[in-house]
Amino acid sequence: MPSQAPVLSRGDGALAGRRILILFAHPSLDRSEANRPLAAAAAPLEGVTLVDLYAEYPTFEINVDREQARLLSHEVICFMHPLYWYSTPAILKEWQDLVLEHGFAYGIGAGALNGKLFFNALTAGGPQAAYCAAGYNHFTIRELLHPLEQMARLCGMVYLPPFALFGARTAMDEGRMPGHVADWVRVLVALREDRLDLTAALSRTTLNADLATLLRGA
Amino acid sequence: MDGIWFIAFVYLAAAVLAVPVANRLGLGSVLGYLIAGILIGPGLGLGLVGRETHDVQQVAEFGVVMMLFLVGLELEPQRLWEMRLRLLGLGGLQVGLTALLIAAGAVALGRYWGLALAIGLVFAMSSTAIVLQTLSEKGLTKTEGGRACFAVLLFQDIAVIAVLALIPLLARPGGWRDAAGNAAGGATAPSAHGAATLVAGLPDWGYALVVLGAIAAVVLGGHYLSRPLFRFIADSRLREVFTASALLLVIGTALLMTLVGLSPALGAFLAGVVLANSEFRHELQSAIEPFKGLLMGIFFITVGAGIDFGILFADYATVLGLTFGVMGLKAAVLLGLARLFRLPTGDRWLVALSLAQAGEFGFVLLAFCVQNAVIPTALARTLSLVVALSMLLTPALFILYERLIAPRLRTDADEPAPDTIDEQGAVVIAGIGRFGQVVNSLLVAAGVRTVVLDHRAEQIDLLRKLDIKSYYGDASRPDLLHAAGIAQARLFIVAIDDRDRAVEMVEYVRRTYPQVRILARAYDVGHMYLLKKAGADVALREVYHGSLSLGAAALRRLGFHPYKVERMTRAFRRHQSEGLDGMYDLWDQDPDIARNLALQAHIRAYVGSLQDALNADRRDLHDRTERGWTPPPKGFAQELDDEA
Numbered sequence: 001m002p003s004q005a006p007v008l009s010r011g012d013g014a015l016a017g018r019r020i021l022i023l024f025a026h027p028s029l030d031r032s033e034a035n036r037p038l039a040a041a042a043a044p045l046e047g048v049t050l051v052d053l054y055a056e057y058p059t060f061e062i063n064v065d066r067e068q069a070r071l072l073s074h075e076v077i078c079f080m081h082p083l084y085w086y087s088t089p090a091i092l093k094e095w096q097d098l099v100l101e102h103g104f105a106y107g108i109g110a111g112a113l114n115g116k117l118f119f120n121a122l123t124a125g126g127p128q129a130a131y132c133a134a135g136y137n138h139f140t141i142r143e144l145l146h147p148l149e150q151m152a153r154l155c156g157m158v159y160l161p162p163f164a165l166f167g168a169r170t171a172m173d174e175g176r177m178p179g180h181v182a183d184w185v186r187v188l189v190a191l192r193e194d195r196l197d198l199t200a201a202l203s204r205t206t207l208n209a210d211l212a213t214l215l216r217g218a
Numbered sequence: 219m220d221g222i223w224f225i226a227f228v229y230l231a232a233a234v235l236a237v238p239v240a241n242r243l244g245l246g247s248v249l250g251y252l253i254a255g256i257l258i259g260p261g262l263g264l265g266l267v268g269r270e271t272h273d274v275q276q277v278a279e280f281g282v283v284m285m286l287f288l289v290g291l292e293l294e295p296q297r298l299w300e301m302r303l304r305l306l307g308l309g310g311l312q313v314g315l316t317a318l319l320i321a322a323g324a325v326a327l328g329r330y331w332g333l334a335l336a337i338g339l340v341f342a343m344s345s346t347a348i349v350l351q352t353l354s355e356k357g358l359t360k361t362e363g364g365r366a367c368f369a370v371l372l373f374q375d376i377a378v379i380a381v382l383a384l385i386p387l388l389a390r391p392g393g394w395r396d397a398a399g400n401a402a403g404g405a406t407a408p409s410a411h412g413a414a415t416l417v418a419g420l421p422d423w424g425y426a427l428v429v430l431g432a433i434a435a436v437v438l439g440g441h442y443l444s445r446p447l448f449r450f451i452a453d454s455r456l457r458e459v460f461t462a463s464a465l466l467l468v469i470g471t472a473l474l475m476t477l478v479g480l481s482p483a484l485g486a487f488l489a490g491v492v493l494a495n496s497e498f499r500h501e502l503q504s505a506i507e508p509f510k511g512l513l514m515g516i517f518f519i520t521v522g523a524g525i526d527f528g529i530l531f532a533d534y535a536t537v538l539g540l541t542f543g544v545m546g547l548k549a550a551v552l553l554g555l556a557r558l559f560r561l562p563t564g565d566r567w568l569v570a571l572s573l574a575q576a577g578e579f580g581f582v583l584l585a586f587c588v589q590n591a592v593i594p595t596a597l598a599r600t601l602s603l604v605v606a607l608s609m610l611l612t613p614a615l616f617i618l619y620e621r622l623i624a625p626r627l628r629t630d631a632d633e634p635a636p637d638t639i640d641e642q643g644a645v646v647i648a649g650i651g652r653f654g655q656v657v658n659s660l661l662v663a664a665g666v667r668t669v670v671l672d673h674r675a676e677q678i679d680l681l682r683k684l685d686i687k688s689y690y691g692d693a694s695r696p697d698l699l700h701a702a703g704i705a706q707a708r709l710f711i712v713a714i715d716d717r718d719r720a721v722e723m724v725e726y727v728r729r730t731y732p733q734v735r736i737l738a739r740a741y742d743v744g745h746m747y748l749l750k751k752a753g754a755d756v757a758l759r760e761v762y763h764g765s766l767s768l769g770a771a772a773l774r775r776l777g778f779h780p781y782k783v784e785r786m787t788r789a790f791r792r793h794q795s796e797g798l799d800g801m802y803d804l805w806d807q808d809p810d811i812a813r814n815l816a817l818q819a820h821i822r823a824y825v826g827s828l829q830d831a832l833n834a835d836r837r838d839l840h841d842r843t844e845r846g847w848t849p850p851p852k853g854f855a856q857e858l859d860d861e862a
Contacts, residue, residue: 058784
């Protein structure tokens with residue numbers, strides 16, 4: 001069981017850069033105000049593979065072999081999605097159930113995902129203030145994501161805090177999107193070039209709350 | 219009164235009146251025919267027929283030949299080999315033990331041993347005609363007991379040949395006072411057995427060669443010649459010529475066997491076995507079946523008409539005593555053997571009760587015995603009355619089994635596990651064109667046993683090359699459907715492209731086999747409604763899902779998100795099926811759309827609502843395509859915060 005503290009693979013892919021797999025799930029993309037510009041910004045980045053799960057598997061018939069091959073060829077795995085009932089949209093759950101097989105992702109002799117980085121890039125309707133013990137959501141976003149954090153742990157992956165947009169329903173109207181998209185690109189590039197301070201990031205609530213302090217070099 | 223028309227009318231009228239009544243009363247058709255025979259016969263009945271029954275019976279015995287041909291068709295050579303133990307063991311012991319025990323009884327009563335043995339052999343035979351007919355009527359053919367019965371009967375049919383050879387040796391030296399000359403006065407006369415044959419003057423080795431040659435001719439001819447011949451005839455699409463050729467096959471085989479001194483029934487059986495693997499099996503079955511049924515019926519009528527009630531009334535104690543004694547003894551032997559061969563309890567009783575009678579071969583053997591001066595004529599008359607009475611009582615024994623034994627056993631017997639798809643679970647598919655093939659492939663891949671029928675011989679030929687089990691034949695014919703096992707099928711799938719015939723087939727199967735679920739391929743909405751009205755449980759338009767998929771592919775090429783396309787097609791499907799369900803009642807009032815104003819209005823409204831749904835602004839959609847992911851209103855977070 002990979003329950004011991006995972007080894008951070010810093011610098012492993014420094015030369016070629018880490019490859020990032022974004023598993024994107026939005027069931028009603030043409031109405032999206034936050035996820036669409038985020039996806040559009042990430043897709044063309046070098047080293048980034050963006051998979052629109054709902055487009056690829058509109059009937060939920062997920063190709064397990066293809067998805068496992070994708071996992072093997074990337075060092076960073078990201079679930080990108082709107083937060084639906086404190087979790088992912090349905091297809092990401094289906095993806096977990098089918099792709100993270102015993103013997104591949106976890107279990108004796110498995111270790112395909114060992115040492116990879118995992119994080120969520122999510123958009124939440126509620127304001128950040130709601131995500132605390134005193135708010136109406138009663139838990140912090142990291143607490144609510146515990147099932148995903150444990151999923152990453154069991155698979156031997158390093159779990160990073162989510163890259164989160166709060167108050168997503170009003171973000172565009174309030175002009176917060178351009179800044180958020182820029183942060184998103186910075187995080188992805190820093191992950192690729194291994195300029196994100198992983199040790200410091202581990203204990204944060206979100207990746208983007210104080211992004212500048214996590215980035216090293218230029 | 220002698221005209222052939224009058225006799226035919228009497229026989230048919232008796233059958234038409236008596237058989238349905240007997241069936242309705244649960245007595246089975248065999249007893250119905252026997253009663254019909256008694257009713258028109260000279261003994262107790264109207265005396266409408268009499269002298270000619272013997273001639274009629276000779277023709278009717280051909281029904282037994284046809285029946286064995288049909289039995290052979292059901293039995294692939296491999297299965298015949300598998301049952302060799304039962305055939306020789308159970309059958310051989312039954313004939314041997316019964317004959318010896320009855321002979322011992324006769325010797326104890328002071329009869330000469332040769333006579334006693336002859337009587338034993340006469341009574342050892344059971345009635346293939348009654349038993350097989352009744353077993354298949356009651357659906358018991360495929361049970362353990364039914365198979366054991368068949369093995370015994372088949373052995374008896376083979377043994378008759380040996381017995382016919384043995385009988386002349388049993389004659390008492392010196393003969394009986396009233397020997398051979400009176401033979402013609404017996405209740406029946408010998409059938410084709412013992413008639414002049416080609417082999418009469420041959421030495422033994424020559425005879426053996428001729429017999430082997432005849433059997434080889436049947437096997438090889440059936441295997442290599444019949445297929446091209448039937449294909450050729452099938453391609454002509456003349457149904458009556460196919461029927462004629464099927465009859466020709468059976469009659470030709472019977473004739474060949476008679477010429478070399480073998481049993482025609484046995485020859486026909488052999489021909490049936492050879493053709494059991496042929497794709498024309500069901501077609502042959504349906505061609506022969508009506509003739510067989512009719513001839514068997516006439517045969518049973520002649521048995522009924524031939525019962526000499528004079529002897530019965532003169533000495534009923536002896537006759538009834540003999541009848542019950544013989545049947546009791548036969549049943550006891552069978553029960554013991556069935557136990558020895560480890561049949562399940564219920565099947566033991568089925569074997570014992572169903573084979574307890576003496577059979578039509580008994581008549582044949584008796585007549586032959588009289589001819590050869592082995593049995594005196596007067597005794598032969600009494601004995602043939604015993605044979606006839608035991609046959610008459612057989613349906614009652616079946617009823618006894620069904621009413622008293624089977625229900626009692628069913629409760630304590632372990633129910634078989636329901637996961638195996640057996641004969642009962644079979645699916646009959648009519649039509650194996652583009653549509654039926656896909657259906658069949660899916661079912662076969664899932665391990666479902668299917669029987670596929672199509673009326674295009676070249677299509678069947680192709681499918682057989684691809685190892686797809688299929689049969690040539692017009693599935694709209696009731697007899698062919700029956701031969702394909704529709705009565706035991708769970709599902710009937712209509713995949714033919716002939717619209718009217720599809721509706722007729724659905725109507726027929728719904729009416730005749732109400733327990734069978736029906737799934738049908740519909741041409742369009744009107745046809746779908748017709749099929750549902752005819753009784754189809756499921757009717758699907760043949761191009762609907764294909765065209766919807768193509769429409770979806772088109773939307774994707776136009777740049778619609780694939781998941782949105784998926785949701786739209788789902789919504790379209792739902793809208794369609796709701797709309798079509800709603801229209802059915804209106805359609806039912808008057809299927810002619812041109813006159814049905816209410817239906818026209820409904821269709822207009824339906825088309826309009828579909829267009830509205832797909833053209834409306836997505837936020838106004840009320841068809842639920844988007845409802846699942848409608849985001850909360852922009853100010854929802856504030857509201858929640860206020861509440862908390």
